[in-house]
Amino acid sequence: MSLTQLNDCSIQHPITLSAPHRFLCDCFARLPAEDCSRPVHLALQRTGLARDYVVSYPLLSEIDGRKRAWIGLVKIKSRRGFVLLPFQTLLALFAILATASALSLAGEALGLDFMKPDNSRAQDRFGDVAGNTRLYIFWLAIVWFAGPAEELYFRGFMIGKLREALGNSTWASALSVLISALIFGLGHVYYLGLRGLVTTGGIAVTLGVLYILHMRNIWPLMIAHAAANTLTFTVVYLQLQA
Template structure:
């Protein structure tokens, strides 16, 4: 495949990208009215199934969205440092932006405690709720990586090409969409923080040669720590 697909094909790929992303937004919006707490994971599960059907229709292997086979010992040995680097990057970007917002006194960077309470208020000390959310996030974290990094970045790079500016756009567009998907319960702060983390993960995805495994594991692990902190009522 050439670095940039011919114009008619690029237009078809752009249309298909728009349809899948639009369906995700519509599903999310529709489910918000009925299962607000779980609309994100449910809409993501549906759109991921559709994405897998789309990949099969297009004749693309699962490695195209980052599910590369780890065939050699070297692949497995590299997985741990890549995972740890992703963990460090996610934590550093999130903490850095939160600290910067607080230092600058930006009101919109204050956590929306009421929204968090509405969604996760029953988590503290509740083992059943904690285990339920752990199961959800160990699906949702990797699923977000597959859709927002694996599919979106891959599709946009075929549409836009492999130039420097095209790669930047291919990382930033999914990051913005990822941030927008978190506004409903995190507000503008959620858009900025999660969008920035998503951009950092997009950079790692390219550096890792589109290997999604370390990012998927790191995403789920970071979320597990956050939910464990809520369950244990740690003041962090």
């Protein structure tokens, strides 16, 4: 979906966007293509919000007239569910960090050149956050929207659609997790390279497995994803690594 298509409002969706969402889409789509004079414009261009995320919530929560639980937005009704939520979230956060670390160590142990740390692309993309409080806060606002939106799409929506197409068997569930993880990883290649494909793809496999094990409850994954991104930006902001 290009910015021009989004701005033309000519794309046909299975639902009609509400007025607030159409306004947001229009605002993001009309940002000057090359105007990097303002940090806000620059950040919005880099995240691709207009193209990828702004329409995620209204589209994914109501697509095809399904209930929101179909994409993982289950209603937590029992006290036990609320008690388990923070533990499930911490488990997902630990899984994200552990998977990234394990893949990095494995790549180095196997002598894979493409797995060697290379922060040059990420530095070009996010380096201006270092020491910039306003931009740091702005990015946090973005990641607490984008992270959950990615979970809704790649775990909730995509795994759900793939399982419908492939069936509800164990192998179909595994294949659904792997396919959605591959697509998720490919979406990070443009600024993280092949190492980003392996790392983010591996994290997506882990989160996909947790999604299935949690009986398609996506709340812990949404919170953990945003929390992991927050840790990343905090490290950059505080300049804790080169």
